[in-house]
Amino acid sequence: MRINRIKCYTPFALNTIKRSMAYKGAFFITLVSRLFTVFVIYFLWKAIYGSSVNSIIRGFSFPEMTAYITMNFLTGLITGVTGSIAMQIAFDVSDGSISIQLVRPISYRLIKFSESLGGLCGNGFFQIIPFFLIFIVIGFIKVPMSINFILYLFSAFLGFLCMFCFGFFFGLFSFYTTYFFGFNMAMSVILQFFSGSLIPLTFFPEYLEKTFRLFPFASMNYTPIMIYLGKLSGKEIVYALMLQIVWILLLYLAGKILWSSAIKRLTILGG
Amino acid sequence: MNMIKKCKRYINLYKIFLVQYMKTQMQSKVDFAVGFFSFFLNQMLGIVFLYLIFEQIPDLNGWSFYQLVFIYGYAQIPRGIDHFFTNNLWIFTRKTVKEGLFDRYLLRPVNPLFQILVEQCCPDGIGELLVGMVLVIYATVHLSMAITIGSIIWFVISIIFGALIYLSLKLLLATNAFFFMDAYQILYLGYNLSDFVKYPLGIYNKPIRFTLSYIIPLGFTAFIPASFFLGTSTLYSTIIVEIIVAVIFFFIAYRYFCFGCNKYESAGN
Numbered sequence: 001m002r003i004n005r006i007k008c009y010t011p012f013a014l015n016t017i018k019r020s021m022a023y024k025g026a027f028f029i030t031l032v033s034r035l036f037t038v039f040v041i042y043f044l045w046k047a048i049y050g051s052s053v054n055s056i057i058r059g060f061s062f063p064e065m066t067a068y069i070t071m072n073f074l075t076g077l078i079t080g081v082t083g084s085i086a087m088q089i090a091f092d093v094s095d096g097s098i099s100i101q102l103v104r105p106i107s108y109r110l111i112k113f114s115e116s117l118g119g120l121c122g123n124g125f126f127q128i129i130p131f132f133l134i135f136i137v138i139g140f141i142k143v144p145m146s147i148n149f150i151l152y153l154f155s156a157f158l159g160f161l162c163m164f165c166f167g168f169f170f171g172l173f174s175f176y177t178t179y180f181f182g183f184n185m186a187m188s189v190i191l192q193f194f195s196g197s198l199i200p201l202t203f204f205p206e207y208l209e210k211t212f213r214l215f216p217f218a219s220m221n222y223t224p225i226m227i228y229l230g231k232l233s234g235k236e237i238v239y240a241l242m243l244q245i246v247w248i249l250l251l252y253l254a255g256k257i258l259w260s261s262a263i264k265r266l267t268i269l270g271g
Numbered sequence: 272m273n274m275i276k277k278c279k280r281y282i283n284l285y286k287i288f289l290v291q292y293m294k295t296q297m298q299s300k301v302d303f304a305v306g307f308f309s310f311f312l313n314q315m316l317g318i319v320f321l322y323l324i325f326e327q328i329p330d331l332n333g334w335s336f337y338q339l340v341f342i343y344g345y346a347q348i349p350r351g352i353d354h355f356f357t358n359n360l361w362i363f364t365r366k367t368v369k370e371g372l373f374d375r376y377l378l379r380p381v382n383p384l385f386q387i388l389v390e391q392c393c394p395d396g397i398g399e400l401l402v403g404m405v406l407v408i409y410a411t412v413h414l415s416m417a418i419t420i421g422s423i424i425w426f427v428i429s430i431i432f433g434a435l436i437y438l439s440l441k442l443l444l445a446t447n448a449f450f451f452m453d454a455y456q457i458l459y460l461g462y463n464l465s466d467f468v469k470y471p472l473g474i475y476n477k478p479i480r481f482t483l484s485y486i487i488p489l490g491f492t493a494f495i496p497a498s499f500f501l502g503t504s505t506l507y508s509t510i511i512v513e514i515i516v517a518v519i520f521f522f523i524a525y526r527y528f529c530f531g532c533n534k535y536e537s538a539g540n
Contacts, residue, residue, distance in 0.1 A: 033460035040467045040475065047474035051328045058327065179302035182395070186309035193316050203323045 012111050013118030020122040034073070035134070041069050042140075058202045064229060065200075070140040071225045072197055077128050078120065079159040079220050085112060086187070089171030090180040098266070109168060109259070116164050148230050151237060155224040158244040163220045165251035172255065175262040196222035216247040281385060288389040296394055306395035314347060314402040317469070332473050337413040338501055339470070344406025345500075346469035346493035347399045349433025355396030356388060357438050363387050364445035364454045371537045384442070384528060414501075422500060429499075429510045432517040433492035437465070439517070440487065443524040449531030461487065468493040488516045 049055070049062045060068060089112070092098035101108050135141050144152075170187060174180040192198050194217035201209045201222055212218055223240045226232050232240060296303065318340065325336045334342075367373050367387070376383040411418065444461045447454035468489045472480050483490040491513040499509035 029457055029460065033464075037463075040479065043475045043479065044470060047332050048324055048328060051331050054327075177301075177305075179305050182302065182305035182309050186305070186312055189309065189313045189316060193319075198316065198320055199323055203327075 008106055009110055009114040012114040013121070016115045016118030017122040020119065020126065035131075038069060038073050038140075042066060045069065058200065059231070060200060060202070067141045067229055068200060068225060070135050071228050072221065074128055074132060074135075075156055075159065075221055075224050076197065077123050077131070078156045079163045079224075085116060085164060085167030086171035086174070087180075087184055088112065088115075089168070090174035090184065093174045093266070094178075094180075102263075109255070112168060113164060116160075120160060144228070146230070148227055151241075152224050152228040155227050155241060155244065158241065158248065159220045159224050161248045162216060162244055162251065165248055165255055166216060166220070169251055169255035169258060172258045172262045175266055191217055191220070194218065195220050196225065214243070216251060219244040219247045281381075284381065284385075285389050289392060292390075292392055303394050306393075307398035310395050310398035311402055314343075314399070314406070317343060318406070332471060334471050335414075337410045340406050341410035341414065341501060342471065342494055342497045343469045344403045344410060345430075345497040346465070347403030347406070348430045349437055349492045350465060351396045351399030351401075351403055352430065352434040353396070353437035353441070354393055354399055356392060356434075357441055358393035358396070359387050359389075359391040360441045360445045361455070361458065362391065364448040364458050368448040368535065369452045373535055374537050377532070377535070383532060384525070416500070416502075425506070425510055426500065429496040429513060432510075432514050433496065435517040435521055436488055436492050436513075439521040439524040440489065442528055443520075446524070446528045446531040449534050465489050465492070470494070471498075485516075488520055491516050 045062070045065050049057065049065070055061060057065075089098075092101065098108070101111060132141075136143055170184075173183065177183060194212055194215050196218065201212050201218065204212065213222070219240075223244060227237055227240070321336065321339055321343065324331070325339075330336075331339060367376075373383075376386045379386060440461060441458060444458040445454055447457055451457075464483070464487055467475075468483060472483060472490050472494050475483070480490075484495070495504070495509050496513055498504040499506055
């Protein structure tokens, strides 16, 4: 029974991997351009540190900041694979293909989850590991030698789950609006900001930083990076990981509740 | 004479398309508000980022906070204009070629590129444009820059040619759809490089600076002309060069597009 259930979702995961391998040209361009992106942010920070009188800004030295932006990028590849989940749901709703998914005797949420998991595996082999090695070679990050690295991987996976639950919950709003693209864009901006992608949260005044850390967005990105950089003490790590789990559960429940009410008002045009 | 007639016809056609599209857009004013809001938010957070950085440093490579706000705001304006007029290129690169919809453009006795561009316009671009204007005016007041008729005329010229550079870049990348079916990724990544010209080019190393000035000349849509208004560069090294670059770039992009049109094979059998 159990095995059968896993079996029926594996094709969805495998298809996502296959799809990501199908466009090799596009893949290569993505690789080059993304590397370029990290370099540009690197230069921005280099200029900032060059203009500063202190060598440490808000608790980050320049090498640490370099590692921060690198890990921010890599963590984004781990957790962010589901970032488009909300958009995928919106597409399914707007072109009506969700109705086919709904008549099937399998869970829509699990389909999306296996697709995301497949995306994560594909990204892992074709992007995250190669990028990780490139960044070590060019000296943006050091070879990870401590327990922090294992904790990082664990925390990043929690971040992935957290992002998935959030993306699923948020994507369900596409049942209620026809203009989801705009909402999604606003949300991705907010996400960037509160997850520490734009700037480490320590740059905010202390009370804001403490508040932002409680938000689910910090659990998606900021927590794993700070663990990797060794910026959190043992006690703080335990607390941060627990917070991640709490958010996963809360967002999962929120998605479940919204799903049962959203599904009742789904309108699809045409036959 | 013929030329003027042709222009008139195209302008008339544009009006018809624009009015039609606006009617569909106005059906939902909420959509407009949401699009506007999200762009506004995006730009504002960028300013918050600069503000947080300037809490830590007195200046960035010699540029003050308000100078950076000016550059940042300026960068939004050509981008917003382009966004308003040429948004359909995104759909073109994703769907039109792949699904064989390009056929109908070739059947009508109007320039195919013109048809692609007029089919849709994006009111979200107005949001970018307004935010950019607000930031530029805000910075201008704080920097107590002199506003002359001359500087206003050059400002208008430089943003128009800046928008032309955006159009050329998008066209060049979107045209790849003729060869790869779906060039969305390439277009997306190329377009996103525009995020980086909202800061002074001096912070980057030489190869990147060169790339952003002459290979993917987005530098001319933001920092380079903005530095003229900030009084750190001469007119000739900024806006005049911008005009030349824009014209050449557009010429190349349009040629490539025409080449792509000839290579187009419809979908199906």
